[in-house]
Amino acid sequence: MSNKQYIMSIDEGTTSARAILFGHDGQIVAKAQKEFKQYFPQPGWVEQDPIEIWNAVESVISEVLINSGIPPYKVRSIGITNQRETTVVWDKRGGKPIYNAIVWQSKQTNQLADRLKADGYADLIHQKTGLIVDSYFSGTKIRWILDHVKDAQKRAENGELLFGTIDSWLLWKLTGGTVHATDYTNASRTMIFNINSLKWDEELLKILNIPKSMLPRVESSSHLFGYTKGYSFLGVQIPIAGIAGDQQASLFGQLALESGMTKNTYGTGAFIMMNTGKSPKFSSNGLLTTIAYGINGKVKYALEGSIFVAGSAIQWLRDEMGLISSAKASERMAFDAQTNNGVYVVPAFTGLGAPYWDQETRGSIFGLTSTTTNNQIVRATIESLGFQTKDVLDTMVAETKIPIKSLVVDGGAAQNNYLMQFQANILNDQIERSLISETTAQGAAYLAGLAVGFWKSIDEIKATKHIGTFFEPQMDQGKRVELYRGWKMAVQAARKFKE
Numbered sequence: 030m031s032n033k034q035y036i037m038s039i040d041e042g043t044t045s046a047r048a049i050l051f052g053h054d055g056q057i058v059a060k061a062q063k064e065f066k067q068y069f070p071q072p073g074w075v076e077q078d079p080i081e082i083w084n085a086v087e088s089v090i091s092e093v094l095i096n097s098g099i100p101p102y103k104v105r106s107i108g109i110t111n112q113r114e115t116t117v118v119w120d121k122r123g124g125k126p127i128y129n130a131i132v133w134q135s136k137q138t139n140q141l142a143d144r145l146k147a148d149g150y151a152d153l154i155h156q157k158t159g160l161i162v163d164s165y166f167s168g169t170k171i172r173w174i175l176d177h178v179k180d181a182q183k184r185a186e187n188g189e190l191l192f193g194t195i196d197s198w199l200l201w202k203l204t205g206g207t208v209h210a211t212d213y214t215n216a217s218r219t220m221i222f223n224i225n226s227l228k229w230d231e232e233l234l235k236i237l238n239i240p241k242s243m244l245p246r247v248e249s250s251s252h253l254f255g256y257t258k259g260y261s262f263l264g265v266q267i268p269i270a271g272i273a274g275d276q277q278a279s280l281f282g283q284l285a286l287e288s289g290m291t292k293n294t295y296g297t298g299a300f301i302m303m304n305t306g307k308s309p310k311f312s313s314n315g316l317l318t319t320i321a322y323g324i325n326g327k328v329k330y331a332l333e334g335s336i337f338v339a340g341s342a343i344q345w346l347r348d349e350m351g352l353i354s355s356a357k358a359s360e361r362m363a364f365d366a367q368t369n370n371g372v373y374v375v376p377a378f379t380g381l382g383a384p385y386w387d388q389e390t391r392g393s394i395f396g397l398t399s400t401t402t403n404n405q406i407v408r409a410t411i412e413s414l415g416f417q418t419k420d421v422l423d424t425m426v427a428e429t430k431i432p433i434k435s436l437v438v439d440g441g442a443a444q445n446n447y448l449m450q451f452q453a454n455i456l457n458d459q460i461e462r463s464l465i466s467e468t469t470a471q472g473a474a475y476l477a478g479l480a481v482g483f484w485k486s487i488d489e490i491k492a493t494k495h496i497g498t499f500f501e502p503q504m505d506q507g508k509r510v511e512l513y514r515g516w517k518m519a520v521q522a523a524r525k526f527k528e
């Protein structure tokens with residue numbers, strides 16, 4: 030039998046858990062995936078059961094090992110990457126969650142966030158955490174659980190309860206309830222972590238009345254967090270040596286490690302992240318300042334722009350409008366349309382994210398005539414992903430004065446060649462689509478592999494990286510300006526409509 034070793038990534042996303050084995054060449058060897066349930070107890074609330082998440086993770090771990098025939102002792106280390114912000118509070122002794130996980134999308138703490146803003150904390154929170162005050166982040170979700178579960182505040186103050194984002198929860202379970210930790214990237218999404226001092230922020234903890242004893246230790250993203258214990262790996266003790274939030278892990282997987290390097294993941298939403306180097310850059314246009322990764326106690330920062338509706342606009346064309354038979358079919362239709370014929374779709378189904386942060390605006394279609402075709406509406410919808418990306422990237426460059434060094438892209442909708450070509454055209458810049466679509470899991474694997482010497486250095490990892498597919502701009506300047514001007518007018522009109 031060969032003595033090859035592997036790194037296992039556990040990618041716990043919003044809707045499913047994946048376990049992926051990577052070889053030393055950085056390529057995927059085997060993969061397993063399992064969905065878990067979403068709960069919607071009230072309109073706008075989104076919750077998950079942490080035990081069901083753990084069961085899904087255990088199940089994909091077993092499945093990937095069994096299906097690949099790779100015995101657990103050949104797994105050199107494990108990396109965890111996760112949906113960020115989602116909040117779990119559990120009982121330290123029994124290890125049981127005291128409430129469901131409150132998911133990042135959940136709006137049940139909108140009022141708490143509004144109160145923080147009304148009390149004048151927005152600037153302070155932005156300076157300390159890099160975030161805008163929003164129910165998206167963990168801080169108000171912890172507060173909500175402590176307020177709504179009987180005796181929770183008292184028990185937390187007695188040191189009986191622990192808080193964690195999903196990475197911490199999985200680490201706790203994987204280590205048999207012995208390690209309570211997280212990494213800088215996940216901590217930077219909680220709204221209680223000071224991204225300048227790299228510590229939990231006493232003042233913010235006081236404002237939210239969160240006992241510090243609940244909080245996990247914060248470590249570098251590439252770090253020996255602990256060892257597996259118990260059933261999942263048949264008793265074999267495997268180091269858990271990497272943790273990063275999923276968008277940061279994808280930045281790392283794309284090896285966007287220098288200032289100016291930028292990635293865009295076109296999934297359900299789109300998350301654009303620009304590496305800004307050793308010091309945090311703060312935005313006055315709704316971009317988030319966040320930690321890109323930490324290695325050996327030193328961190329790199331990033332700016333992030335979140336687009337709420339990206340691939341989900343394509344799902345809408347399929348499921349609600351019935352204009353396409355599959356997401357894939359949208360590509361052919363967009364090419365066939367030849368032109369958008371002046372049609373613009375602003376897919377603000379849940380408001381507009383960065384750089385607008387406008388909760389009220391709703392989706393709109395502009396420029397319809399009696400000759401408008403299905404294909405043109407499909408094309409305009411795909412183009413909206415490209416326009417929104419340009420909005421964010423232009424803001425990033427204007428604010429940081431850092432030119433985009435490279436734009437690497439991944440995610441489901443990045444498979445759409447029309448979108449990729451349009452993106453290069455409208456940005457007037459080259460983009461590179463990675464060959465591996467699982468760059469998030471790959472990033473976590475790199476972090477976990479580096480910490481145990483599976484890869485000796487980042488240079489060694491770079492040497493294994495395959496070049497992706499490049500898209501070069503092919504649009505003339507006049508056309509580009511005209512199209513983007515049309516988009517800006519459409520956004521303006523959509524925003525005006527709500528007034």
Ligand SMILES: Nc1ncnc2c1ncn2[C@@H]1O[C@H](COP(=O)(O)OP(=O)(O)O)[C@@H](O)[C@H]1O
Pocket residue numbers: 042044295296297298339340341342343344356357358359360440441442443444445
């Ligand atoms: N060929 C395609 N063209 C456009 N959109 C696509 C295509 N393939 C998938 N998508 C969109 O990509 C999204 C899924 O991407 P994925 O990266 O798996 O998302 P997530 O991780 O958010 O679940 C869906 O919203 C889907 O509509």
Ligand SMILES: O=P(O)(O)OC[C@H](O)CO
Pocket residue numbers: 041042043044111112113114133274275276296297
């Ligand atoms: O799990 P995803 O891919 O939907 O990503 C969710 C983000 O981490 C939320 O901030």
